[in-house]
Amino acid sequence: GTIVRRRRIPLPPPQDDQFYTIDHFNINIEVILYARKYKIIDCDQFTKNFLRKMGVRLNPPAGRPDDPYTKQRQKILDSMKPLRPYERIDTLKQFLEHDGHVLRFFCVWDNPESMFRDPRELVLHYYLSDDTIDIKEIIPVNSGRDAVPLFLRRDKLPKYAPTGLYQPGTITDRTVLNVFGKLVGNRDRYILDNRKTGAVHQEFYRDSDLKIGAVINVWGRKIILCDCDEFTKEYYRTKYGI
Numbered sequence: 001g002t003i004v005r006r007r008r009i010p011l012p013p014p015q016d017d018q019f020y021t022i023d024h025f026n027i028n029i030e031v032i033l034y035a036r037k038y039k040i041i042d043c044d045q046f047t048k049n050f051l052r053k054m055g056v057r058l059n060p061p062a063g064r065p066d067d068p069y070t071k072q073r074q075k076i077l078d079s080m081k082p083l084r085p086y087e088r089i090d091t092l093k094q095f096l097e098h099d100g101h102v103l104r105f106f107c108v109w110d111n112p113e114s115m116f117r118d119p120r121e122l123v124l125h126y127y128l129s130d131d132t133i134d135i136k137e138i139i140p141v142n143s144g145r146d147a148v149p150l151f152l153r154r155d156k157l158p159k160y161a162p163t164g165l166y167q168p169g170t171i172t173d174r175t176v177l178n179v180f181g182k183l184v185g186n187r188d189r190y191i192l193d194n195r196k197t198g199a200v201h202q203e204f205y206r207d208s209d210l211k212i213g214a215v216i217n218v219w220g221r222k223i224i225l226c227d228c229d230e231f232t233k234e235y236y237r238t239k240y241g242i
Contacts, residue, residue, distance in 0.1 A: 004033055004034065008020075009033055009034070011024075012032040012035070020033075022051075022054070023056075025040065025051075026040070026051070026056060026058065026059055027040055027041070027042060027043060027058050027059045027060070027061055027062070028040065028041065028059040028060060028061065028062040029059065039062065040062075041061060041062040041063070041064055042061040042062070091130065094128075094129065094130070095129045095130065098127075098128035098129045099129045100129070101127075101128040101129065101231075101235075102125050102126065102127055102128070102231075103125070103126040103128065103207060103210065103228065103231070103232040103235060104123060104124070104125055104126075104228060104229045104231070104232055105123070105124040105126070105210060105212075105225045105226075105227070105228045105232065106121070106122075106123060106124075106225075106226050106227040106228065107121075107122040107123070107124050107135070107223045107224060107225050107226060108120070108121060108122065108223070108224045108226055109122055109221055109222070109223050109224075110222075110224070111221075120137060121137070121138040122135050122136065122137050122138065122151055122223065123135065123136045123137075123138060124210075124223070124225070125154075126207060126210060127154070128207065131156060131204065131206060131207075132154050132155055132156055132157075133152065133154070133155070133156070133157045133205060134150060134152055134153060134154035134155075135150070135151040135152035135218065135223075136149075136150055136151055137151040152218060152219075156204045156205075157204060157205045157216070157218065158202050158203070158204050158205075159202075159203045159204065159205060159217070160217050166200065166202060170200055171200050171201075171202050172199075174192060174193075175192075175193040175196050175197070175198065175199045176190040176191065176192060176193055177190065177191050177192075177193045178190055179191055207235075207239075208240070210225060211225065211236070211242065212225055212226065212227060212228060213225065213226075
């Protein structure tokens with residue numbers, strides 16, 4: 001909080017019958033306020049211009065003394081950092097720009113394996129903040145179907161690979177290289193492969209893949225996009241000129 005309130009402060013003894021004025025202040029000097037010694041290390045540009053207009057020759061700025069506690073904390077943090085490089089994907093900018101922006105498409109799933117072959121009406125939401133998709137089903141009244149909260153829970157929707165879906169463990173966030181094999185001490189030595197040679201990149205549905213009339217594959221189900229709301233139309237009109 002406030003250490004010294006706004007007031008006239010007397011000079012240290014034996015001049016305690018006088019008060020501090022602007023003439024007593026400069027850069028890189030020490031002042032005593034109520035028996036406490038303070039060192040002025042720098043000032044802002046407005047103060048510098050004000051003192052120069054008064055004819056005060058400013059001293060060069062002084063250095064800030066090191067804080068032992070801060071140095072000890074920094075040493076602890078440095079010791080906790082891994083020695084090998086790690087990747088960091090920053091998605092904060094996309095989240096801040098598109099938080100709350102959702103594209104909404106009205107879809108139809110004509111299930112050929114259904115007993116009555118009746119089309120299922122769906123609503124697809126595409127979240128621009130993190131490129132995730134969820135799908136809700138519109139269940140008519142007295143349709144005989146059980147109401148479910150979601151047809152597809154919110155997540156990134158992968159595209160099908162040419163050979164089908166990837167097996168678990170095929171796609172990883174990081175790829176490593178065995179640089180020594182078992183030549184050194186019969187031990188493997190691994191490093192992070194920054195170039196990602198041989199890595200499997202899985203493609204996900206993006207906003208550029210969604211348009212009216214398009215057919216997307218939702219885990220083996222063919223979903224037809226039939227319409228969208230006004231916000232979605234304005235978004236594609238502004239970004240893609242569609």
